[in-house]
Amino acid sequence: NAGVTQTPKFQVLKTGQSMTLQCAQDMNHEYMSWYRQDPGMGLRLIHYSVGAGITDQGEVPNGYNVSRSTTEDFPLRLLSAAPSQTSVYFCASSYAGGGRGYTFGSGTRLTVV
Amino acid sequence: AQSVTQLDSHVSVSEGTPVLLRCNYSSSYSPSLFWYVQHPNKGLQLLLKYTSAATLVKGINGFEAEFKKSETSFHLTKPSAHMSDAAEYFCVVSDRRNGGTSYGKLTFGQGTILTVHP
Numbered sequence: 001n002a003g004v005t006q007t008p009k010f011q012v013l014k015t016g017q018s019m020t021l022q023c024a025q026d027m028n029h030e031y032m033s034w035y036r037q038d039p040g041m042g043l044r045l046i047h048y049s050v051g052a053g054i055t056d057q058g059e060v061p062n063g064y065n066v067s068r069s070t071t072e073d074f075p076l077r078l079l080s081a082a083p084s085q086t087s088v089y090f091c092a093s094s095y096a097g098g099g100r101g102y103t104f105g106s107g108t109r110l111t112v113v
Numbered sequence: 114a115q116s117v118t119q120l121d122s123h124v125s126v127s128e129g130t131p132v133l134l135r136c137n138y139s140s141s142y143s144p145s146l147f148w149y150v151q152h153p154n155k156g157l158q159l160l161l162k163y164t165s166a167a168t169l170v171k172g173i174n175g176f177e178a179e180f181k182k183s184e185t186s187f188h189l190t191k192p193s194a195h196m197s198d199a200a201e202y203f204c205v206v207s208d209r210r211n212g213g214t215s216y217g218k219l220t221f222g223q224g225t226i227l228t229v230h231p
Binding site: 033035040041043044045058090092100101102104106107 | 158159218221
């Protein structure tokens, strides 16, 4: 089925470990973005991309890295995990302009101990 | 710059009564506005969107919202609540440039938890 696929769904990391959260979409969307969801804070933008080879920082980029080498994939890298990065992470994509709305993945629940 | 304020963190209604979830926004440019719903431990589903066409927007499951530029509001309503409407609702804004394209960034409100009593 067409959509946004996130892997893994659950992950436990130890402080200082690194990992990559995967996001792939098969709708040929230009825009892709990563959000983290914390209780009472809504979703906050980490990084976003308006096309292959183009990325920019969002509201809370520290500790995260992204790249966009293809239209389909937008991985999020945690460089050195910290307990403050315990959160639920969502990837989203849309056509350029965003007017048709954004499609969200089902999320990755990350716990850093 | 863009921002969103959801005026109620919790709303409680009885089944069959009207629902009103309030949202005010701030935007430097003509905004696109969205309402998303999130059921427990699920992803986000688009309910409806406003992108400068009709100011009264109809969405899925009987929800609708009215864009009021003078009040910078985009409140979500439903005439009759159903038990399955119990969820968290997010109002979302995206700035659009003069050409109508967005910058690719969404700003979320803090969310409103809707509880529906039998």
